[in-house]
Amino acid sequence: MSAWEDARVPESARLGSPSLGERLEAIWGDGPGLRGWIASVDHKEIGKRYIVTAFAFLVLGGLEAVAIRAQLAGPDLRLLSPEAYDQLFTMHGVTMIFLYAGPILSGFANFLWPLLLGSRDMAFPRLNALSYWVYIAAGLFMYAGFVVGRGPDDGWFNYVPYASREFDPGINIDIYALGLILLGISTTVGSANFVVTFLRTRCPGMSINRVPILTWGTLTASVGNLLAVPSVSLAFFLLWMDRQFGTHFYDTAQGQPLLWQHLFWMFGHPWVYAIVLPAMGMVSDGLPTFCRRPLVGYTPVALATVTTMALGFGVWVHHMFATGLPSLALSFFSGASIVIVIPSAVAVFAWTATIWTGRPVITTAFLFFAGMIVLFVIGGVSGFMTAAAPLDWQLTDTYFVVAHLHYVLIGINVFPVAGGLYYWFPKITGRMLDERLGRWNFWTMFAGFNIAFLPMHLLGVLGMPRRVYTYPAGMGWSATNLAISLGAVLFAIGVLLLFVNVWLSLRRGAPAGDNPWDAPTLEWATSSPPPAYNFAVIPSVASRHPLWEERLGESEGRSRLDEGLLLDRGRETIGTTPLDAEPDLILEMPADTAAPFILAVGLAILFTGAAGHWWWASGGGVAVIAIALLMWFWPRRVHADEPAEPAHG
């Protein structure tokens, strides 16, 4: 292409030349056929795969939930065997928390980030592909046991000593242990990618006080993941060692079973924030568009996002109030858990004020975002209640906690995601989702959800323990349980309507145009769906709302969307400084490659071998990994006189 050069002044260009798009398309487009599909490192392609896969797991987890609710619909039912029930409620938790809630947000973030930031791809496109392939490998790995009736069966929290070999001798727990370590690799590389992308690839002018809140949410979640995921990977690795190699980490005689709970929840609580903060960011960015005004309190909301995660590292013991810890520890963690209410409330008040002072346009997306606020408040209050140790002693391990966690996870994850899908579906596909079906979709989900989960608070107060297989008649729980099960079915129908809407709208939805909602941020400045290169010229921004500047008049300068850096000598985008986003580097982006896919296959073989003690297979997996890494890092020599640079990303 070009002779090797060490530095250059990047050319600028004005939009309008039709040949420019063709040239960039040739540089950035995916190759043909299955090979091109596997080798793609386009963040939009990877984002879509993440979203589709995560929704597939949502369906699986939902079907498991329906089976659980059928079993619990009446007293003394025997629809399922106790063994099947154990696996179902475990896989329901594992699926929803690990295979749906986190990855769906990664999917949206992957698709949206470079568009929001005015860039052409993530900082490490190949790492992005690796993250996806390892995610799906881990999902299949964990489901492999379930399909043959040997799935994880000790709850997603997997407490020892129940999960030790003595009490759970099958391969069930080993599959969970290894599968989650595998998934941890995906989460970690994905998180590192988001952090570096945030710091280094924002378009010129997008200083950190101008980025969309969604990126604050994902950034915070990613930093949290980098620090927290090793804890759960280690917890499961030590458990696997205990089960397979006779170590003594968790046994009661020589080790300490509570070590499991500490390691698990030191990860578990930050993870809760990792799977809600980006979703809260979706609301913070989407809701103002429909209120026809900027978000109230951008800076407090951004700071509250970070504060929530920081505090989130100091509250894990509130999952362990009933384990007999000293009262000093209980007081500290109880206090810390109560303090988290403050940053959470900042977001709630900011959204409410945005609606209050705006001119709301009631679309389906708006309904989902506004509905989320209601559910968040209910889930937040029940969380605040159980942060008080004495009340927690009364309510722990009852259905009250089940109600709380579903209000939090469905309320702050599923509802914003559904709203986000209505909001960004036009950008992703070029077509609008149907609004009339959307109303049915929202109200069915909202009604079904509350019928299913509001009465669980009452069941908990009445003393019904969670995780039980069945319950006797005459406890006063039967009618409530039936109502809950019917609500769960209604909720499932509501989710089904979402997919029906997607199915129909993909075929005959109204064409969207670039900016159907008249939204303010950069992703709406390019076509729907966006071209492979995102932006023909790199935009430069002067405010938080580049597309609303004329009417807001809040900024001194003007963002430039039709004129900017060209960067067309190969796959290039601009690298900028971490705080002020001033250009300081021309980033050379990697070409499509199958190396991430091969690396993921190698990892899957390695872990499968470890699960079955087929060490020869594990050795083969390591060989495949080595080949993939060689492909990945082999220094590229583009020009004869150029010192080659081992590729990154």
Add this chain to the structure above:
Amino acid sequence: MAEATYRGEALPVGARGRNSVGWWGVLCLIATEASLFAYLLFSYYFMAVQRGAAWSPDPHPTMKLAGPNTIILLLSSGAAWWGEQGAKQGRRGRQLLGLGLAIGLGLVFLIVQGFEWKAKKYSVSSSSYGSLYFTITGFHMAHVVVGLLMLMAVWIWSAMGLFNPRRHAPVSLSALYWHFVDVVWLTVFFSFYLSPYLMW
């Protein structure tokens, strides 16, 4: 048409030292790996506090091998730094010698660790102390191996003349990772060899 929106100086193309995205990526890797060792050492101290003085081996673990080995690893870090300086100044001899010394000293550390493991009277499955000792030092040795593989790759690329004073990010990145592996060893050494004197 040029310079309509950008009026600055020429920008470096691709990666250059701390300016590269690779540098930030390695910092993320180090952050998550440092967390891993923090959780490993948390497990050690948690178990020590829960189990009390009788849990730790008596007498306290000897520093006869681990003490000198710590110095060897620190020297290895110094050699890697010296080699990196060579890369920055374009002095390939110093670059190869420094990186080569770092690799050699790292290998010596591994061998001495092997003798240390052999000399232990407990095993990974004989007690929770043994489980923690072998798991934590094992994790560290695995990181030493990865660091050595990185240094070896960079040494070969250096010998092939693939770097120059402007483009040598992999040298800096592997040296950075190597320093991290050595700092981790200091925390491991403190926990197993020194902290027993403070705790009991």
